[in-house]
Amino acid sequence: xxxxxxxxxxxxxxxxxxxxxxxxxEKGEGWGDGFNGDFVFxxxxxxxxxxxxxxxxxxxxGECTEARPIDGPEEVDAGFTxxxxxxxxxxLNTGEVGPIDGMMSGVFDIEGDMQKVLQYSEAAVVMTETGxxxxxxxxx
Numbered sequence: 001x002x003x004x005x006x007x008x009x010x011x012x013x014x015x016x017x018x019x020x021x022x023x024x025x026e027k028g029e030g031w032g033d034g035f036n037g038d039f040v041f042x043x044x045x046x047x048x049x050x051x052x053x054x055x056x057x058x059x060x061x062g063e064c065t066e067a068r069p070i071d072g073p074e075e076v077d078a079g080f081t082x083x084x085x086x087x088x089x090x091x092l093n094t095g096e097v098g099p100i101d102g103m104m105s106g107v108f109d110i111e112g113d114m115q116k117v118l119q120y121s122e123a124a125v126v127m128t129e130t131g132x133x134x135x136x137x138x139x140x
Contacts, residue, residue, distance in 0.1 A: 001135070002135045002136055002137035003134060003135065003136055003137060004136075004137045005089070005090075005093065005136045005137065005138055006043050006049075006053040006055065006069075006086075006089070007069075008068065008069050010134065010136065011055050011057075011067045011068065011069065012067060012068075013134050014064075014067065014130065014131050014134060015057075015064045015066075015067035017130050017131075017133060017134065018063075018064040018127060018130050019063060019064055021126065021130050023126050024062060024123060024126045024127060024130060025062035026062065027062070027120070027123035027125075027126050028059065028061065028062035028063070028120065028126075028127075029061060029062045030061060030062075030120075031059055031060065031061060031062065031116075031120050031123060032059055032060035032061060032079075033060075033061060035079060035113065035116065036077065036078065036079030036080075037059045037060055037079055037080070037116075038056065038057065038058050038059060038060075038076070038077070038078040038079055038080070039056070039057040039059060039078055039079075039080045039081070039082055040054055040055070040056060040057075040070070040073045040076065040078045040080070040081045040082070041054070041055040041057060041081075041082050041083075042054055042073065042081060042082070042083035042084075043055075043083075043084070043085075043086050043089050044083060044084060044085045044086065045085075045086065046085040046086045046087050047087075048086050048087060048090075048140040049085075049086035049140045050140075053069065054069065054070045054071065054072055054075075055067065055068065055069055055070065056068055056069075056070045056075070056076045056078065057078075062123075079112050079113070080110065080111060080112030080113075080117070081109075081110065081111040081112065082103070082108055082109075082110050083108065083109045083110075084102065084107060084108040084109065086140060088102065088107050088108060090138050091107075092108075092128060093128075093131055093132055093136060093138075094132070095132055098125065098128065099121075099124040099125060099127070099128045100117075100118070100121045100124060100125070103117070
């Protein structure tokens with residue numbers, strides 16, 4: 001059964017799959033060691049999604065420690081914010097754009113230490129590929 005994106009159910013499924021993914025554990029090893037590796041994912045409203053959505057993603061040393069919806073970025077202490085329009089997230093989740101390519105081309109905005117993100121770009125790719133495996137309902 002398809003899981004709606006963006007939803008609490010989707011983000012929980014993604015967390016479980018990440019934590020079951022040996023390749024992510026390997027590529028993400030060391031992430032968050034000595035720095036805040038947590039993310040806010042901001043799905044901006046566009047002509048398809050009626051209102052902004054936010055998710056907090058706790059990431060540390062190849063593990064997703066927490067994943068949940070939040071009301072806004074001020075609610076949590078995250079080292080990074082990754083934001084884009086709903087349609088851009090759909091393109092990311094369906095493979096039309098990659099996480100690093102999307103960031104470098106300006107499709108997505110990122111706040112945080114770019115050097116760290118680039119250092120762990122393989123982990124970002126595996127994270128995205130893991131999300132693509134979820135049977136997703138893009139109802140908006």
